[in-house]
Amino acid sequence: MTSRLIGSSALGCLAVVIALLFAAPTGPTGMLLRAQGPDIGTEAQRESGKTLYLKYCVQCHGEKGDGNGYATPHLLPRPRDFTTGKFKVRTTPSGALPTHQDLVNIIRRGMPYTSMPAWPNLSDQEVSDLAYFTKTFSPDFSIPENIPQPIPLPSAPAATNESIELGKKLYEENGCLKCHGTLGRGDGPSAPTLVDDLGHPIRAADLAQGWTFRGGSSREDVFKTMSTGLNGTPMPSFLEALQPEQRWAISDFIVSLSGSNGPGYTNLVVAKHVLDPIDLAKGAANFGSAPVARFPIIGQITEPGRAFHPPTTAVTVQAIYDAESIALLVRWHNMSAEKAGKNDPTLPVPPEEEEESATSGASKGGVFGDQEVAQPPAAADPFAEAAAPIAPPSEFSDAVSIQIPMQAPTGARKPYFIFGDAQNAVDLWFFDLARPDPLQFTGRGSADIAPNDTGDLSGVASYDQGEWSVIFKRPLRATSGAPFVPGEFLPLAFSVWDGFSRERGNRRGLTAWYSIYVEPEVAPSAAGPMVRTALLILVIELAVIGLVRRSRRSAAEVLRAKADGEGRQQAATRA
Amino acid sequence: MNILVVLAVAAVFALLRFRRANLLVWAGAWWVGLYVIFRFGFSAPIPSSVVSLYMGIVSIAILAYVSSSEERREEVSRPLVRFMTETRYAALLGATVVAIPALAAANVYVQMNVPLEPPLFPRTVHPASPTEITVHDKKIDLDAGENPYLELAISHPEEFRKHVENGRRVYYQNCVFCHGDNMTANGMFVHGLDPIPTNFADQGAISILRDTYLFWRISKGGPGLPEEAAPWDTAMPAWEKFLKEEEIWDAILFLYDFTGQKPRAKEEVHTQ
Numbered sequence: 001m002t003s004r005l006i007g008s009s010a011l012g013c014l015a016v017v018i019a020l021l022f023a024a025p026t027g028p029t030g031m032l033l034r035a036q037g038p039d040i041g042t043e044a045q046r047e048s049g050k051t052l053y054l055k056y057c058v059q060c061h062g063e064k065g066d067g068n069g070y071a072t073p074h075l076l077p078r079p080r081d082f083t084t085g086k087f088k089v090r091t092t093p094s095g096a097l098p099t100h101q102d103l104v105n106i107i108r109r110g111m112p113y114t115s116m117p118a119w120p121n122l123s124d125q126e127v128s129d130l131a132y133f134t135k136t137f138s139p140d141f142s143i144p145e146n147i148p149q150p151i152p153l154p155s156a157p158a159a160t161n162e163s164i165e166l167g168k169k170l171y172e173e174n175g176c177l178k179c180h181g182t183l184g185r186g187d188g189p190s191a192p193t194l195v196d197d198l199g200h201p202i203r204a205a206d207l208a209q210g211w212t213f214r215g216g217s218s219r220e221d222v223f224k225t226m227s228t229g230l231n232g233t234p235m236p237s238f239l240e241a242l243q244p245e246q247r248w249a250i251s252d253f254i255v256s257l258s259g260s261n262g263p264g265y266t267n268l269v270v271a272k273h274v275l276d277p278i279d280l281a282k283g284a285a286n287f288g289s290a291p292v293a294r295f296p297i298i299g300q301i302t303e304p305g306r307a308f309h310p311p312t313t314a315v316t317v318q319a320i321y322d323a324e325s326i327a328l329l330v331r332w333h334n335m336s337a338e339k340a341g342k343n344d345p346t347l348p349v350p351p352e353e354e355e356e357s358a359t360s361g362a363s364k365g366g367v368f369g370d371q372e373v374a375q376p377p378a379a380a381d382p383f384a385e386a387a388a389p390i391a392p393p394s395e396f397s398d399a400v401s402i403q404i405p406m407q408a409p410t411g412a413r414k415p416y417f418i419f420g421d422a423q424n425a426v427d428l429w430f431f432d433l434a435r436p437d438p439l440q441f442t443g444r445g446s447a448d449i450a451p452n453d454t455g456d457l458s459g460v461a462s463y464d465q466g467e468w469s470v471i472f473k474r475p476l477r478a479t480s481g482a483p484f485v486p487g488e489f490l491p492l493a494f495s496v497w498d499g500f501s502r503e504r505g506n507r508r509g510l511t512a513w514y515s516i517y518v519e520p521e522v523a524p525s526a527a528g529p530m531v532r533t534a535l536l537i538l539v540i541e542l543a544v545i546g547l548v549r550r551s552r553r554s555a556a557e558v559l560r561a562k563a564d565g566e567g568r569q570q571a572a573t574r575a
Numbered sequence: 576m577n578i579l580v581v582l583a584v585a586a587v588f589a590l591l592r593f594r595r596a597n598l599l600v601w602a603g604a605w606w607v608g609l610y611v612i613f614r615f616g617f618s619a620p621i622p623s624s625v626v627s628l629y630m631g632i633v634s635i636a637i638l639a640y641v642s643s644s645e646e647r648r649e650e651v652s653r654p655l656v657r658f659m660t661e662t663r664y665a666a667l668l669g670a671t672v673v674a675i676p677a678l679a680a681a682n683v684y685v686q687m688n689v690p691l692e693p694p695l696f697p698r699t700v701h702p703a704s705p706t707e708i709t710v711h712d713k714k715i716d717l718d719a720g721e722n723p724y725l726e727l728a729i730s731h732p733e734e735f736r737k738h739v740e741n742g743r744r745v746y747y748q749n750c751v752f753c754h755g756d757n758m759t760a761n762g763m764f765v766h767g768l769d770p771i772p773t774n775f776a777d778q779g780a781i782s783i784l785r786d787t788y789l790f791w792r793i794s795k796g797g798p799g800l801p802e803e804a805a806p807w808d809t810a811m812p813a814w815e816k817f818l819k820e821e822e823i824w825d826a827i828l829f830l831y832d833f834t835g836q837k838p839r840a841k842e843e844v845h846t847q
Contacts, residue, residue, distance in 0.1 A: 055833075056757060059747035071747040115763050117756045265766065268693050298767035301752055302796075302812040308752065412696035412806035416798060489693050512768060512810060515693035526687040533683050534676035541672050548659045 038142045039100045041132030049133025052126055060115065065137030073355040075115050076309040078200055082137035086197065086232035089215040091150040094229040094237030097140055099148045103131035106215075113212040113313060151227055154244045156219060159252040167253025170246050179204035179234065184257045185333040187466025192336050192500065197232045203311060204235075206333050206466075210258035212313060217258065222251040263314060267514050269293035269492075271319035271326060271484070273521040278320060278327045280460045284469050287329050290318040297332070297496055297509035303418055303446045305349030310509030311335065312496045315400075319516060326484045326518070327473040330400055330494065337463035338499030343399040343432045345419065345441060345495075346449050347505035396499040397434035400470050403427065403443065403493045408482040414491050417513050419443035427452070427481030429472050433461050438472055440480065446506055454479040486520040580616045584608045598650040602637050609633050698770055701784065702804035704791045710815050710823075717787040721841065722824050725786070735828075738821075742829025745822045753810070758834055768810050776834050786838040789827045794818075 041049070053061075060079040062068040067081035080087065089106045090098040098106075107127050110118030119127065135141035157163070171177065171184075179194065181187035184207030196202045210217030215225045226247050229237030238247060272290045279286065294316045299307040311334075318329045405415050406425040415424035420443040428441040428449065438459040442452040456478040461470040477483040482490055495510040497503040591604055610633075613626045621629075641651050658664050706718050727735035746754075753768065755761035758775035765771055775781055781789060791799070796813035814823060831838060 059743060059751070059756075069747065070744040071751060074748055074752075113763070115751070115756075117761060117763075119757075121757070121759075267769070268691060270691065296767040298764035299752065301749075301764070302810060304816055414806070414808065417808070417810065421798065513808060517691055517693070524687070526684045529687065530680040530683045534680040537676040537679050538672070541675060545659050545668070545672070548656055552656060552660045 038144055038147060040135055040142055041129070045129045045132045046136055048126070049129035049131070052122070052130050053133050056119070057130070065134070071115065074308040076200070076356060077114055077196075077202065078198075079116070081198065082134050084197070084232065085138035085140035088230040088233060089225075090148070090228050090231070091153070091224060092148040092228060093151050093239060095231060097146055097148045099150060100128070100131055102148075103134060104128055107131060107134075109216075111214040114214065151239060153220070153224060153227070156223070156248055157245065159219065159255070163249045163252045164256050166246075167249035167251070167256075170242070170250050171253055174238065174242065174250075176250070180207050181466045183465045183467075184208045184254065185466030187333070187335050194234045196234070202233055203335060206313075207254050208257045208259075208333065209263065209313065210255065211261070211263050217255070217261070219248070219251045219255050222254050223247050226250060263294055263296070265296050265314070266293045267295075268489075269317045269319050269328075269514070269516050271321050271328075271516055271518045273486070273519065274320045274322050277322050278325055278473060280327075280458060280471060280473060283460060283462065283471065284329055286327065286471075287318045287320055290320050290329075293317045293514075295494060295511045295514055297494070297511060300418065300495075300506055300508050300510050303506045304351060304354075305506030306354050307501075307503060307507045307509060308354070310496070310503065311498050311501055312509045315494050315496060315511070317494070321476060321484065321486075321518060325473050325475050327471055328402060328516075329469060329471050330402065331467055331469045332400075332496055333466055334398060334463070334468050334498060335466065336500055337433070337468065338394045338396065338398045339434050339463070340393045341395050341397040341434055341499055343397045343434070343497055343499060343504050345401065345428065345430055345443070345446075345505060347396075349505050349507045353502070353507065394499045394502070396497070396502055396504045397432055398468065398499045399430065399432045399497040399504075400468070401428055401430040401495045402472055403429070403495070405482050405491055406442065406480070408485075408488075408490060414513055415443075416445065417493055418510070419446050419449060421445050422448070429457055429459075429474070431459055431461060431470055431472070433463075433468065433470070442480070452480055456480065484516070484518050486518045489515045489517050492516050577616050577618055581612060584611055584616075597654060598641065598647055599654050602641055602651065605637055606630075606633060696806035698806060698808075699804045701788075702801050704788050705801070708791055708795065708799075710790075710794045711820055713820060715787070715790065715820075717785075717791055719841075720787045720790075722786040722790075722827055722838070724821075724824050724828060725838075738825045739828050739832045741822065742825035742827070743833070745818060745826040746829055746833075749814070749817065750826070758830070770809055772811070775830050778836065781830060781834070781838070782836040783839055785841065786824075786827050786831075789830070789838070790823055793823050793826065794820075 040046075058069055060067075060069040060071045060075065061082060062072070062079070065082035067079040069079060072079055085097055087098040087102070087106070089111070090096070090102045092098060092102070104124075104127050107119055107130055108122075110116050122130070140146050172182075177184075177188050178190045179186075179188040181191070181204075186204045186206040188204060191204045194202050194204060205214075206212060210222075213221065213225070215221055215230070225235075226242075227237060227239045229235055229239075238250075242250070270291050270293075274286070274288075294314050296314050297310060297312045299310045301308060312332050315330050315332045317331075320327055403419065403426045406420070406427050409424075413424065415421055415426045419428065420426035422444050426443040428443045429438055430441055431438040438457050440452045440454055440457050441449050443449045457472065457474050459470065459472045461468065463469075474481070476485075484490060491513045492515065493511050493513050495508050497508045503509070588604065588608065591601060596604070610626075610630055613621055613629050640647070642648050659668060704717050706716070708715050708717060724735065724738045727738065751762055752764050753760075753762040753772040754775060755765070755772075759777075760772045760774040762772065773780055792811065794813065794815040796811045797807065797809035798813050800807055800809070818826070827838075
């Protein structure tokens with residue numbers, strides 16, 4: 001009995017030991033093996049992903065996953081062609097596939113300033129299923145040799161002024177500025193020639209607007225982007241070329257270019273009074289410390305001749321006024337200055353131009369016209385010393401306009417935000433940047449724009465390091481257009497035309513109505529009212545305390561008198 | 576209701592009860608407690624002008640209660656009078672006398688430095704539609720009409736799916752930039768629009784509207800809004816410039832199909 005017991009327990013022990021022996025080597029290696037197999041999910045996961053894909057993604061990415069959905073002709077950048085296996089935002093080396101988590105992250109967060117939306121409302125499982133389904137479009141994902149291995153992302157040293165300085169130097173030495181420009185505004189000499197691997201035109205990111213980065217704008221994100229490169233685009237990987245500290249330094253420099261985490265869009269520009277008369281010859285220097293307002297630019301997609309992806313994302317505006325005139329300084333980033341050609345708010349745009357050609361951009365009808373994308377895809381060597389081919393002069397010049405109501409609105413009704421309407425006209429200040437001076441128009445809707453040369457308007461424009469700076473100047477009260485009155489608000493709106501993208505007429509970027517406030521010369525000071533209020537309250541307080549104390553004292557006297565009287569009485573009775 | 580705030584106020588009241596606080600303390604506690612509830616107790620904030628109105632009423636009520644009997648008046652005024660007369664409080668009294676005007680002055684400063692806001696105009700979200708409109712030279716009766724393709728859902732389901740699919744194409748070629756991919760008004764241009772586009776996924780948006788109403792809004796857009804629909808700032812385009820009548824009806828079918836909603840029925844409007 002006992003021996004049997006011992007025997008069985010010995011057997012049990014043996015079994016455990018054997019099990020452990022097997023478990024020890026197989027456990028970890030088993031797990032490794034599984035991690036090494038392509039992570040393409042289960043049949044059920046892919047099926048669930050497919051259902052979601054057909055509801056949410058197919059309209060852009062297409063039934064075959066080739067980026068040819070309904071929306072595609074209106075989109076730039078184009079929806080990703082999943083069959084290529086090329087993904088921009090990854091943690092893996094240049095050319096490699098993304099990890100499963102990379103796909104999950106990018107679907108969850110979306111890609112800012114493109115039509116690729118964020119999907120915050122899908123569950124974690126749904127996003128993961130979608131990622132599995134996306135992988136089915138490219139056979140690369142099921143090849144074991146292709147299993148993506150994330151590159152090391154070392155922890156960051158602290159950002160210092162020195163690291164920013166060093167980053168600037170490295171940025172210049174490593175050819176970043178050839179594409180991104182000296183100040184990072186996307187205006188490098190090669191920028192106009194860039195195309196992606198499929199031959200579609202692509203712009204070098206505007207590094208001074210970090211919030212537009214597809215892969216995130218934090219130091220860590222920029223470090224990662226620089227290390228991995230963006231597959232399928234001319235943006236190379238610098239994993240081999242630069243040491244981690246060097247990449248950190250460049251990241252610090254790039255983050256410093258934006259100056260802030262977000263665009264800080266506002267709905268108001270405040271015009272400051274200046275004592276010195278406004279002198280156009282002094283240019284931007286006139287505007288000294290006038291506050292800077294940033295307004296978002298969106299595509300004009302309301303009137304025929306639509307622009308679905310204007311390259312301009314924002315304008316910054318400052319305003320000042322002197323005894324007679326008001327001046328507005330409008331600035332925006334622009335890849336290349338088109339100072340030749342023509343532009344006009346009335347230029348017609350054929351309806352076909354709303355659609356980009358569905359085939360490769362190298363064929364006729366690409367956004368930039370056929371000649372300009374002649375550069376063969378993928379041949380863009382960032383380090384090639386040969387000067388970038390010079391793009392032929394554009395047919396259209398860059399242009400900008402400010403619009404204000406013809407009459408200051410008395411109630412809620414403003415003119416229609418796109419160049420006014422039949423009842424409410426707008427006064428349009430238009431600057432074709434191929435010309436020396438701005439022009440004035442009266443707008444009664446996009447189809448009814450007439451020149452209105454009052455001679456009131458003057459202006460200057462300059463282009464420097466990827467930025468246009470345009471100043472408009474007009475008398476506070478002019479022959480045409482609402483007056484600017486200190487202490488009052490006036491609606492205003494902007495349009496920007498990029499000649500390089502063949503923007504003219506209705507094809508342009510614009511803003512909705514925003515406001516300008518003409519700040520009175522002497523702002524009412526708070527000191528007077530503050531002192532008056534404080535004194536008034538002080539007097540009341542003292543009065544109350546005084547009263548209470550007096551009545552208290554008299555009450556006490558009465559008491560004392562009473563007590564005295566009683567004392568006397570008592571004394572009397574005793575006596 | 577913000578339960579945490581209400582609980583916190585209740586806890587303070589319980590503590591005061593436990594410590595057998597003086598009536599003056601109670602009066603103060605009620606005033607502050609109610610203020611905190613009005614101000615922070617509701618998940619949908621009450622406008623500050625309304626809060627001041629409520630607090631006025633509360634002040635009067637507390638004053639009335641406190642002065643309603645000789646005893647209560649005594650209980651409240653005694654500590655106050657002692658504070659103002661007894662020498663051991665002199666320093667504290669001096670500080671109070673200075674602090675109150677200083678606070679009032681600071682308040683004036685804050686009031687005078689509120690950030691500038693351009694004039695705001697209230698918006699009429701669903702103005703009454705006209706009874707009839709003309710689109711592509713065809714008269715459409717908005718009261719008696721209905722989406723002509725809706726009945727296909729039962730009679731010819733396959734035809735119907737084709738119309739929905741066509742609507743999907745129309746939507747993703749034209750509307751997605753503003754109304755967004757999953758119709759929650761998250762399109763890529765939304766950050767530049769005010770008012771923001773309608774969120775179709777919101778259960779209270781298109782399900783309370785008739786499909787003919789949508790037809791009117793889609794074909795005539797912002798420019799077609801009636802007189803009472805202030806402030807006419809919407810960027811909603813007039814789609815008759817781009818789309819055929821059928822395409823607009825199809826887009827409407829798709830909107831309801833994608834969001835799993837149904838247009839409000841004709842009868843409901845009449846029985847309203």
